[in-house]
Amino acid sequence: MNEFVEQFLIESRELVGQAIDDLLALEENPSDRERLDSAFRAFHTLKGAAGIVDFAAMARTLHAAEDILAAIRSSEDLIATNVLEECLACLDLTSRWLDEMQTSGEAPTNAGSEADDMIARLVGAPDADERENTPLPGNEGWLERAREVAGQHFDGPRTAVRYVPDPEAFLQGSDPMAIVAALPQLLKIEIALTNSAVSLDSMDTFSCGIEIIALLGAPAVDVRAALTSVPGRTEIHELSPLIVTQAENDFQSKAISLLEAQLLLLRGAGVGGIPSHVASAGRTAVNALVVLGKSEPAKNVERATARAQAEHSAIPLIKAIEQALAVGGPNNREEQDASSQIQAPRALRVDMNRIDALVKLTGELVVLKNAIGHAARLSSENKESALSATLREQHTLFDRLATELQAAVLRIRVLPLRTVFRRFPRLVREISGTVGKTVRLVTEGEGTEADTAIVDALFEPLLHILRNAVDHGIESPERRAAAGKPAMGTVILRGRRDADSVVIEVEDDGGGIDLTRVRSIAAERGIAELAVLEAMTDNEAADLIFAPGFSTAAAVTDLSGRGIGMNAVRTAVERLGGRVEVQTQSGAGTTIALYMPFSLMVTRVMTVEVAGQVFGLLSIPS
């Protein structure tokens, strides 16, 4: 990286100079938008430069300043004097770092804590939670080291903790190690003497002379909760990834991610497909497939690109790329060898049909196993004791192995709900934007697993339910205010496992379903007689929204009032062997729950014995 440091220093100094000029000009004339843009860009470019030379502390600091300028830029507000001062202070600090870097050739070692202080200044006074974070004396740069351990890319929360127990801890009857052991999600721990110079002979064994630095995979709130018994002895910092997790792995997975990116581009281009999008995506996909050694799929994609262009539709190309992604492994041996030198993939892409064949064979094995069990029972009835005992014994073993095999095979087809859930936050944001509501989508239990076929088929029904929740469930901001609710509506998308079912719930905190209206609409549309409707319980009435030909939209919006309604949802769910339930409470919200089978490959059978013969009755979803 050294080769860039020199240029980094030159360019960064120029940028700092530029930013200072701009900020001073803004002080004279706060309404000068051009100067504001220029200052913003200087901070932005500085941040990018810091990233290139791996100067994380500088990048973080400038990022905080950039955020503030970006907020002002996108509002009509004038830049406040104190903000100008903080930004200038940030540039002062940056120049000082650049000076130190000039002499040493490396990023200054104490930059981490200086960055933390500066960011705290920029973001504002620390809140109550952070107050205990007044740095404890000694061990400078521990946080920066913890950040290094955590790395720049990680999923989920990371919290760094420094805990210096009271020297009198032992005498007070508190046990620092027990406290540490109770910390949530411990990833790494370092224990050091507070005074490493002390010799073993002169050490006071009754005083606690250690400090503990730990990296945890839990949010700061949880960590703080675990450390309430030792106030003033801890520093707690939740780390944020400097950049989003990105596939930095091997060459092949980059090629696959590039293919997937083309799908995203094409799907976003609409049904017609923008010609230049189709052409560029086709070209990129062909090249990525060539790199992957998939010459046959590459040719298919090339043909599909031509077809997509001729038909003015992105669909042939989307299909061809999806197919290419689904087909496992490189094409021939020679190519396989070449690519295995690049790096062996940790996951295997296997054609779905092959897995289904495996599932089917396993199913037959399980049936056969049951037949042997039956034979074992018969033979014991016939008192062929020696043989029957062996048979029963072997059957028990066979039973266990076959059941395990079946479970293992079914797990191949399993995907976490995350794969479908992660598409919704953006869509919900878009939908709520178009109807002028602010809605927060919370997802829970996205790690819950379900059969691939079910996970894939859930997207449409869930999208429909979420649309309904945002469009009809969540009230307008005015009505929410009148009802004393926060302006921002909340929709929870939750997955959980319930015995053999996977339950997916969409819960909103809206106004609930207007059951009086539901009854009158049902009567109007001839779904049921008025007398029947009036006799219905509220739950039964709510269920009417799933009836064919029902639509509650008071105004047909371009979002959900398409006349298909919730009936389509129920049909789709039942086709997969699931059922759907609704619970609603006036003024408090609605929950729609989909109960899906965990696997499509296991069928429940009712057995009946008639005249000594056993029959199995399948329950086939209508």
Add this chain to the structure above:
Amino acid sequence: MTDVVKKRILIVDDAALVRTYYRSALEERGFEVEEALNGLEGLEKILLRAFDLVIVDINMPQMDGITFLRILRAKELPVSALPVLVTSTEAGPQDMATARSAGANHYLVKPIKQDALADYAAIFCGLRR
């Protein structure tokens, strides 16, 4: 790389350091590299010469990367099909969605390691490592 004709890549970024950083990564892998300082200059360059890939920043003076993409993709010319890799410090899903709907073939968040960038460039051009 044994190709007789080198693959040509255009870097569009207002930050000189970023351009140098990308250039050194790409030249090391045998690519021919040209630079442009903003979207407008980028458009001029791609009309003058044929490129295999454009790597473009979003936030630039005069013409940003999104506008560059929209103008490039608006036409039905051969040059409109040019693969474009967007690199930006913006990591928000909205930024990525905007770039994609403007026609970006991929989006990488800065800072990007030199190796990773060169890998992607190679894949874009159909070259094995």
